Amino acid sequence: MANHKSAAKRIRQNAKRRLQNRYYKKSARSAIKKLRHMSESAEAGSFLGKVVQMIDKLSKSNTWHKNKAANLKGKLTRFVNGLAK
Numbered sequence: 474m475a476n477h478k479s480a481a482k483r484i485r486q487n488a489k490r491r492l493q494n495r496y497y498k499k500s501a502r503s504a505i506k507k508l509r510h511m512s513e514s515a516e517a518g519s520f521l522g523k524v525v526q527m528i529d530k531l532s533k534s535n536t537w538h539k540n541k542a543a544n545l546k547g548k549l550t551r552f553v554n555g556l557a558k
Contacts, residue, residue, distance in 0.1 A: 501527040514556040521553050
């Protein structure tokens with residue numbers, strides 16, 4: 474239990490931020506899974522931009538490490554480019 478008003482506020486803020494992070498991370502993971510199951514090149518290419526935007530947003534807020542984000546974006550881009558062949 475918090476002994477100070479500011480500590481109680483910090484606990485509330487952390488709980489709210491944790492729920493938001495969980496939502497955004499789960500949404501991004503679902504979008505990545507959806508992208509990996511696509512088989513049409515044009516559809517996957519247009520959806521890739523949205524997924525990359527989600528990954529960048531998570532990386533910017535330090536929810537995901539910047540190297541994890543870079544690895545994911547690279548792998549997904551290679552996957553989409555492989556569909557075009």
